[in-house]
Each structure stands twice: as structure tokens, then as C-alpha cells.
Amino acid sequence: MATAEMRLLTPPLADRDILGLRAGDQVRFSGVLLTARDAAHKRLVAGLDAGQSLPIDLYGQVLYYVGPTPPRPGMVIGAAGPTTGGRMDAYASKLMALGLKGMIGKGGRSRAVREAMQQHGCVYFGAVGGAGALLSKYIRSAEVVAYADLGTEAVRRLVVEDFPGIVINDVYGNDLYEDGRRTYAR
Amino acid sequence: MRTIEAQQITDTVARLCMEANYHLGVDMLAAFDHALKTERSPAGREVLSMLKENARIARTERLPYCQDTGFVICFADVGQDLHINGGLLEDAINAGVRGGYTQGYLRASIVEGPFRRKNTGDNTPAVVHTQLVPGDRLCLRLMAKGGGCENRSQFKMCTPAEGLEGAKAFVLDCIQNAGPDACPPLIAGVGIGGTFEKAALLSKRALFRDIGTPNPDAELATLEHDLLNEANTLGIGPQGYGGDTTAFAIHINTYPCHIASLPVAVTIECHAHRHRQAIL
Ligand code: SF4
Numbered sequence: 342m343a344t345a346e347m348r349l350l351t352p353p354l355a356d357r358d359i360l361g362l363r364a365g366d367q368v369r370f371s372g373v374l375l376t377a378r379d380a381a382h383k384r385l386v387a388g389l390d391a392g393q394s395l396p397i398d399l400y401g402q403v404l405y406y407v408g409p410t411p412p413r414p415g416m417v418i419g420a421a422g423p424t425t426g427g428r429m430d431a432y433a434s435k436l437m438a439l440g441l442k443g444m445i446g447k448g449g450r451s452r453a454v455r456e457a458m459q460q461h462g463c464v465y466f467g468a469v470g471g472a473g474a475l476l477s478k479y480i481r482s483a484e485v486v487a488y489a490d491l492g493t494e495a496v497r498r499l500v501v502e503d504f505p506g507i508v509i510n511d512v513y514g515n516d517l518y519e520d521g522r523r524t525y526a527r
Numbered sequence: 528m529r530t531i532e533a534q535q536i537t538d539t540v541a542r543l544c545m546e547a548n549y550h551l552g553v554d555m556l557a558a559f560d561h562a563l564k565t566e567r568s569p570a571g572r573e574v575l576s577m578l579k580e581n582a583r584i585a586r587t588e589r590l591p592y593c594q595d596t597g598f599v600i601c602f603a604d605v606g607q608d609l610h611i612n613g614g615l616l617e618d619a620i621n622a623g624v625r626g627g628y629t630q631g632y633l634r635a636s637i638v639e640g641p642f643r644r645k646n647t648g649d650n651t652p653a654v655v656h657t658q659l660v661p662g663d664r665l666c667l668r669l670m671a672k673g674g675g676c677e678n679r680s681q682f683k684m685c686t687p688a689e690g691l692e693g694a695k696a697f698v699l700d701c702i703q704n705a706g707p708d709a710c711p712p713l714i715a716g717v718g719i720g721g722t723f724e725k726a727a728l729l730s731k732r733a734l735f736r737d738i739g740t741p742n743p744d745a746e747l748a749t750l751e752h753d754l755l756n757e758a759n760t761l762g763i764g765p766q767g768y769g770g771d772t773t774a775f776a777i778h779i780n781t782y783p784c785h786i787a788s789l790p791v792a793v794t795i796e797c798h799a800h801r802h803r804q805a806i807l
Contacts, residue, residue, distance in 0.1 A: 365570075380644070410591045410634040419632055420585075420594040425675045425708050447766065448675070448708030469574055469766055470675065470710035471799040473594035475581035492646055493634050505577075507570070507768065518707050521769020525568055526762030 353401030354442040359462050362508045364515035368466060370504040374405040374445065378424050380494040381487070382432040389435055396487035397496055399436055403443035403466075408493040409483070410473070418483040418499070420473030423447045426465060430454045437461035445506055449518055459512050466506040467517070479504040529606075529663035531807055533614035536665065539805050540623020543669045544599060545631035547801040548591045551582040554738040555775070555800055561739075562712065562765075562772040571770030575712075578765075578798055589631075593799040596633040597671030599624045599653035600731060606662035617655050620667075625649040636674065656728060665807040668735050676713070676797040679705035682727060685789040694719055694791045695754060701793040702758045702774060707767020710797035713774045714738065715758070718792040720782035726792035729780035734796050735804070738776045751777045775800075 350358060351372040362368070375397055377385065388395055406426055410419030426446030433444065434457040442463055447470035450458075458465060468476060479501050487496040509517045559579045566572050585592040601620050605611075611619070628635060628650040637651065638644040660666070681701045685693040698717055705713060718729025742748040754777045764770020775798070784790065 408594060408634065408636075410594050410596060411632045413590075413632050419634070420591040420596075422594050424595070425678070427708060447710065449706060449767075467707075467766065467768070469577050469581075471593045471673075471797055472577050472581040474585040474588070474590040474592055475577055477590065478584065492648075493636075494646075517769070518767045521568070521570070521764055521767065522762040523769075524762065525764055525769045525771060527760040 352403045352443070354403065355401065356462050359442055359464050359512055362464050362511050363513070364508050364511045364517040364520060366508045368506045368508065370403065370506060371502050372500065374403050374499045374501055374504065375399070375486075376405045376407050376497040376499060378406050378408050378494050379428055380491050381496050382429050384488055386432045386435050400440035401442050403445060404436070404441060405499065406444065406446035409477070410493070418477050418480050421477045421480060422473035423468040423470055426450055433457065437463045450510060455510050455514065455516070458510055459514055462512050464508055464512060465510040467509045468504075468506050476504070528608055528610050530610045530612050531665065532612050533616070533619040535807060536611070536616065536619040536667070537623040537626065539667060539807060540601070540620050540669065541627035541630065543667065543803040543805060544624055544627030544633065544671065547669060547671045547803040548596050548631065548633055549585050549589050551585065551592055551799075551801065552737070555798070556582060558738050558775040562775070566765070566770050566772050568764050568768065568770030570768040571765040571772060574765035574768065575772070591633055592801065593673065594634060595636060595673045595675065595799070596628070596650070597673050597801065598637060598677070599650065600670045600672050601653050601655045602668040602732065602735070603655060603657045604660045604666040605657060606664045607659050608663035609665055616657065620653055620655055621651045624651050624653045666804065667807070668802065668804045670734065670802040673710070673797050673799055676705070676709040676795045679709040679795040680730075680793060682723065682790070682792045684723070685791050687787070687789050689789060694789065695750070697791050698754055698777065698793055699757055699761070701795060703761055705795045706763055709795050710799065711763055711767060711774065712765055712772045712798050714796040714800055715774060715777045716794040716796060717777060717779040718782070719779060719790070720784040721790060722788070723790055725782055726790040727794075729782055730792040730794040733778035733780040734794060734800070735802060736778050738800070742779060747779050747781065751779055
């Protein structure tokens with residue numbers, strides 16, 4: 342990370358933002374991130390499959406895979422680190438087809454999803470898994486915008502400032518997890 | 528016969544749930560510091576520093592270290608000469624989980640059934656393992672077990688012919704397969720021997736030993752040491768960004784086994800290694 346240049350990203354993202362990113366680049370997000378994890382993905386895609394319009398517009402947006410802890414009174418959000426991206430693989434391609442430009446999670450993605458990322462122009466970012474307390478400090482506001490009944494799994498609109506991430510999969514087929522392992526395996 | 532009140536168990540469990548989620552153990556903090564000295568990867572060192580800072584914020588602000596505040600696993604070692612008054616042990620533990628997770632602003636992560644996935648709303652029930660032990664005390668060992676890492680836990684029924692080498696290869700395989708998904712640096716709890724379920728329980732109990740303390744069995748201590756060194760040559764590193772710190776520790780428990788069997792269970796645990804114990 343220390344060697345790569347820091348990129349500032351302010352969603353909604355355009356293709357030119359995406360094309361400039363390479364696996365291993367450090368990024369900082371400022372602006373809106375939408376949250377969704379397992380149950381919200383399931384519902385979003387079920388809606389799509391049934392021909393319904395979605396409660397959120399994903400065009401140009403970045404989805405953060407997170408199920409935060411409840412905030413203490415007076416706080417914006419509780420701990421809010423990423424969950425495993427691979428569990429969203431079953432749904433991700435359909436959301437990319439709607440113009441989703443970024444996903445933030447942790448852990449590897451399937452080959453099919455990585456290929457879809459190249460095809461649709463979408464980047465997968467890693468946030469530090471387990472750093473939920475620290476990452477919550479970059480979140481300025483949080484508002485439930487869909488599926489409130491899902492509790493922690495509801496879709497939230499977060500406004501973040503300098504939220505730290507790293508590019509895991511870029512649109513050129515590079516994968517930081519593979520590169521990292523290759524570099525340091527002995 | 529000594530008597531304790533169920534309410535005392537409930538209050539204790541509630542406190543342990545909160546403490547475990549806010550306070551990472553000093554053994555883990557020491558492991559971060561040690562890894563910061565040995566890790567070659569700049570990205571890996573940055574992750575480790577972030578985790579240290581995360582632990583500091585969690586501790587000082589009583590904010591959960593990780594948003595996955597876990598499935599509560601409770602090992603209750605009950606002295607045979609102890610009487611619990613005022614309710615069932617398991618109910619008392621679950622009431623404690625309910626209290627701790629609600630009052631502590633911890634996430635409810637449990638759904639009521641594997642297919643009817645409706646959140647129970649208060650993180651109950653816990654997984655309780657009760658064992659009778661000598662004496663008149665109750666020892667509660669509680670762990671908040673993350674889902675992402677638990678999803679990478681595995682079991683293999685090795686054959687006696689595969690032996691030690693087979694068991695070692697399987698443990699390393701588990702760590703390799705867990706890869707970045709289970710939030711490395713990892714801890715592997717390994718149970719070898721017994722039966723299918725015994726091995727799994729041994730692997731969970733193994734996680735309660737402090738990181739950095741050697742296995743009391745010299746042979747197993749050597750095995751743990753060798754496996755840890757090998758795991759840290761895999762290159763996965765902190766968060767899987769590449770590096771030397773893939774695992775902080777490998778802890779092994781063994782048990783006698785059948786002449787036909789060599790069961791090996793590996794519980795994968797992440798750096799959010801949250802556990803607490805109390806003796807009542
Ligand atoms: S694997 Fe551990 S650190 Fe990672 S999100 Fe789950 S509980 Fe948190």
C-alpha cells in the first residue's frame with residue numbers, strides 16, 4: 342500500500358474513475374456509499390427477477406457490504422467494517438448490469454464475478470475486515486433507505502469522509518490477493 | 528453443596544459478552560506488536576497498525592472491535608458439588624447474552640433457523656457446551672465467534688496411514704483455503720482425535736489458550752511451532768494483501784482415538800479473537 346498512490350473517489354463514479362485504478366492502489370472515499378449484505382442482496386435480486394423497480398438507484402454507485410452494530414445514543418453508527426464479499430457473488434453480476442461501479446468488502450470473489458467486473462467496468466475494493474470500530478470513524482451519517490425490517494441488514498445510505506480502502510480487483514483482471522500471495526510466499 | 532443463583536450467571540454472562548467485544552486480549556495486542564516488527568509487507572504493516580488503533584478505539588469508547596459481534600459460544604464447566612438455584616443453566620446463559628447484546632449495543636447476528644432466516648433480535652441462543660468437573664465452582668468460558676472465519680472451519684477424517692503428515696497438510700490446507708476471507712492474521716484451533724464431534728469441540732476449546740503460550744505437551748508444542756512457521760510462508764499476510772503474518776497462532780488439542788480413525792477438526796478464528804472467562 343505504501344508504494345501505491347492514494348486515489349480520492351467521490352461516488353457516483355464514472356468510467357474514467359474506474360479505468361485509472363489498479364489492484365493494490367490505496368483509495369479514500371468521500372461522499373455516499375450504499376450498504377447491502379446477504380439478505381438485502383437476496384431481496385434486491387428477487388425484485389429484479391420479478392421485474393420490479395428497485396428501491397435504490399445503483400447507477401454509478403458503490404455498495405459497501407456491511408451490517409453495522411446499533412449506534413449508542415448520540416452516535417451516527419456502531420462498528421461498521423466489511424463482510425465477506427464472496428457471499429454476494431450469486432447476486433453481484435446482476436447489480437453490475439444496472440451500473441454498479443464499486444463494491445467494498447473483504448475476501449476473494451469468484452471467477453465469474455471478476456469477469457463480470459471487467460465486462461461491466463466495476464471495481465472491488467477491500468476495507469480492513471474486523472476494523473469495525475476504526476472504520477466507523479469515517480462515517481458522518483447513516484440513514485436506512487430500504488428494507489428497514491432487515492435490521493442490521495437493511496440498505497443504508499452512508500455519507501463518508503476519507504473512508505480508506507484498497508483496490509483488490511481492477512477492471513484489467515488483476516487481483517491483489519493473488520499478487521500479494523505470489524510476492525510473499527516462500 | 529454450594530449454591531449460586533442463576534441470576535448471578537446471567538449478570539456474569541452479560542458482562543463477559545460486552546467485555547469480550549470491546550476489549551481485545553493483551554495477548555492479541557502483543558501479537559500485533561510482535562508482527563509489526565517481523566512483517567515485511569508495507570501493506571501488511573499498515574493493516575496491523577490499523578488493527579491496533581481499532582483495538583484502542585474499541586476499548587476506550589466501548590465500541591465493538593468488529594461489527595460481527597459473533598455467535599456466543601459458552602463452555603460451562605460445572606463443579607459436581609455446585610447447585611444452581613432459580614433456573615436452568617442454559618436459560619441463565621441465554622438471558623445473559625440477551626442482556627449483554629442489548630445493553631451493550633452489540634449486533635444481533637443469529638437467525639432462528641437455517642432456512643427460515645429471521646433474526647432473533649437479541650443474538651440468542653448461544654451455543655452452550657456443558658461439562659461436569661470436580662469441585663463446587665462454575666467456570667464460564669465465553670467466545671464471540673465471528674461468522675466469516677467460522678465459515679472457513681473444516682473437518683477431515685484422515686486415515687491412520689496419513690498420520691501426522693496428513694494432519695499437518697490438512698491444517699495448512701484449511702489456512703490456505705481460508706485465505707483473505709477469514710480476516711487474517713488467523714488463529715487455528717485444531718482438535719485431533721476422538722470422534723467427529725469430539726474433534727470439533729477440542730478445536731474450539733484450543734482457542735481459549737493465550738496466544739504466545741506454548742502447549743503444555745512438548746511434542747504438540749513443537750508441532751504447533753512448526754505449523755505456524757509453515758503457515759506464515761504461505762504469503763497470504765494481514766487481510767490477504769500479501770505478507771508474512773498469515774497466522775498468529777496454531778493451538779492443538781488431542782484425544783485418544785479409534786484404531787480405524789484419525790479425525791482432524793480445524794476451527795478458523797480471525798484476529799477479532801474475543802473471549803473472556805469467569806469463575807463463580
Ligand atoms: S472474520 Fe472476524 S474480523 Fe472478520 S468480519 Fe468476521 S468477526 Fe470480524
